[in-house]
Amino acid sequence: MFMSRRRFSQILAAGGATAAFAGVLTSCSSGESASEPDAAAEQQSAPEQVIVSMPTNAEPEAGFDPFVAWGCGEHVHEPLIQSTLVKTDTDMGLHNDLATSYECSEDGMVWTFKIRTDVKFTDGEPLTAEDVAFTINGIKDAPASEVDLSMVSEAVALDDETVEIRMVHPFNILMYTLATVGICPAHAHGDDYGSNPIGSGRYKLAQWDRGQQVIFEANPDYYGEAPVMKRVVVVFMDEDASLAAAQAGQVDVAYTSATMADALPAGYELLSVKTVDSRGISLPVVPAGAKRLAGDVEYDAGNNVTCDLALRRAMNYAVDRELLVDRSLSGHATPAFSPSDGMPWACKDMKIATDVEKAKGILADGGWVAGDDGVLVKDGVRAEFKLYYMTNDMMRQAMAADFAEQMAPLGIKVNVEGKSWDDLEPMSYSEAQLWGWGSNSPIEVYNLNYSEGSSDFACRDNETTNEYLEQAVSTPTIEASYELYQKAQFDGSEGVTPDTDAPWVWLANADHLYFTRDGLKVADQKPHPHGHGWSIVNNVDEWTWA
Template sequence: MSKLSKGMSRRGFAKMTATGAMALSLGGILSACAGGSQGSTGSSDASTGTGPNGESQVIITMTPSSEPSAGFDPFISWGCGEHVHEPLIQSTLITTDANLEFANDLATSYECSHDGMEWTFVIRDDVKFTDGEPLTAEDVAFTINGIKESAASQADLTMVNEAVAVDDTTVVIKMAKPFNALLYTLAVVGIVPAHAHDENYGSNPIGSGRYMLEQWDRGQQVILRANPDYYGDAPLMERVVVLFVEEDASLAAAQAGQADVAYTSATLAAGVPQGYTLLNCASVDSRGISLPVVEPGGTIEHQGAEYPTGNAVTCDLALRRAINYAVDRQAVADHVLNGYGRVAYSVSDGMPWSSDDMKCERDVEAAQEMLADAGWVMGDDGVLAKGDVRAEFDLYYAAGDSVRQAIANEFASQMEEIGIRANVIGDSWDVLYQHQFSDPIVWGWGSNSPIEVYNLNYSDGSGNYACLDNASVDYYLDEALAQPRVEDSYDYWKSAQWDGETGFAPRGDASWVWFVNVDHLYFMRDGLTVAEQKPHPHGHGWSLANNVDRWSWN
């Protein structure tokens, strides 16, 4: 917009002014980075895709939470945290392609013993760290053992006993139990040098990956530069600048031409800046509500603390099933996501391990019959009751997350129609965690790995907020992980969801109600070719850059 419209409100003018200020601030960051440390000279040009020395460059905005607060250390969370992604600075044993099939990176081959208790990897002998030292199996073993023993690590390697370097190119991972989903974790665990890893590694990482850390201005940006000694195909994109900004500032960066790829949301996606197109990346980033299946009064130990468990309303099986059948998922996708998303029936829709039995088409009449058959009677105030129990519960969401707030309100409105009252409460995560096993909460989950199916539904799973304890589900999940070949596990994952008689699907335990998969949206500068993307996991950050080395300018 070139001038102030007569009809523009004071609020709109203030927002425009703030956007301009953000753009100026971003311009300052980019200007500062051009003459920054470690040899950068000249000025970056965000409009032509060239860096300070004429190299190909892309500028990407990400959420502030995408910045690795502890640095680029796989022993803590880099690459393998909640929002999993390829570590870029470090190499990984294996990786996954756009179809989520495994491919070798450092590994030249690997195999699993018939009992699932040992994984043997043979690795390349031509890889060097950026300090010139060779990468050997000893570094692989050091990394895996170090992550396993690190209290700060966000990569779960508790199923590993130890990793042993047999020789310079062979490492054996000895398991505490069969767990083939280990492969998905190894695909994002960056290998660090045993000779150069210490408490300062996160700020000064030495790796063997596609990129090196050129500059890190905490709270602002990260700059990566192509590794000239990388053993694979040389990166087409030689320099990557990542700006950590809030959503409004990301929009401002695109409007000012200060970013080549700027993340956005469904509420802002219609306003594509001139010179950009909307990049829509499919995701397995699901939004759903946990429905505690046990009666109140119990407690659970979780991560060193004790929490109350159970809910007097959602412990009723018929009510949980009715909720799943009554909800209008398409309305959530349309009203909350403006169409930038799709209905979801599980945490893993579309994945090889997902089951069609999770699908639950809307049938309000069937839901009402389920409730009536279970003894729920409509009260004068429009709320169902069963004896002394009213069909009323608190529903929590993370305050400040507009999408989760809208989902909670849309869900509550829909449930009113069948006599279920959800009292929507927005609060901090510190408060929400106190209710995680006793009250429904709007969660965001999703990963390019079946491990989240395990964590959310296994009796001892780290995300089993519904307190589900189904022996058949546990059996199938254990069997899925025990298969020496990942491909042979899919039917077991599906049986855990529904085997014809039981499972956690809506016709079974109905321990969750899932609504939508959230599309990951970006404003992309014209002339930039972004390589084919894998389905994005939960989190709006580094997963976009998994293959940034294959991006190019036309």
């Protein structure tokens, strides 16, 4: 049974969810047609099964292959099918998974892992250090890989249970990446691996109907604690279809957004998961006319309005983040002050209270005076700039409009405009843009603030910050690096806080919202990163039914 993704979503959204969706689910388990009992009845007789809806863009195009994006791509999550060397807990602490121990050399150039000897792939073959080295080297060299392992020189298996990861340069953020890199079998990885993955994780892939659903079943040979939830069905659908499926009682967990969260279906609760899914505005700190080289591409850089320090500081103090969250996101978010709020490497000095009078004072002291039309002027430059957002993102559109409305009484005119990513990308270093970030690692702090970081769209180049970040990624002990990341943000004198260089205005961390069926106990979630998808099932093996 197969239908296109678009047609599948149309059927659900049009009100045919019960019949059409039940047919898909029951045909998965029994091989029969849509005349089988519906999914709600099936759920009642299958207390060890859960059905979860995810956005259509959560379906992995290349399948379940870590060599491309599965688990360790842009929206990171645990790979479920494969095991990882290490894993993170709800406080983002690192723990062993395949590894029994690990250590880093004093110079940060070699990470050595000892791995378990009791692990088998689902085809019965043992997992050894050779498979770990094969995976790391394969991802590093794969042209289609979405994960950055450019800091790795090579991985070498010293024996069956010892592997070394040798570095090009010290970069301890690698450890957080390894928490999402699924280990693949060297003997059974090929072009069709994404569709037919062999792993050693908690689950194995039982069925994948492209454009519709994926079914996972518990791996009976898993070396760890056996999953409580034995069968996991993930269905891919648009947001309105996800709501329709919940209203029809056809899913147990349905993703939703702030705009639909009030439409709570009968028999469901609203689960709100805290995140580091951050929204913030980049403010180029150098005047227009500069250039920025990113890879092989040279970009125009700088902005004659946002380069003014007083203006940047004032906007940070003037914006009422709580009000913006209430008006733009219906309260389903928390105010953001950095891309890592609540994480061990977050800096407390990034957080400030709204103070409009202080903002006005900063502007006055900075030489800004009201022009004839009320817009501030300084040295012939008007306090007027464009703020761009992605056109297909209603959340960013609403937040950008709200920010502009809040700046107007100060005499700062923000002209909001939506564009496609193809149009936005060339302006990344020259115009203010409303971005979405968020990762369960310090990578955002590094890339946004290091002068050679891949996301330094504010064009800030500060030697002190660079030195802190270089020290942080070179520290052999992960926990010892936290203070250095914090000092990179503010060391008591210099930094990126609203009272120092203020290269960004951070606005909100968007909650990830789900309708969950009554009686389902979803295990405590670690903060979700940017991207509304697989993170919700990181610990699905621990979920239970009352």
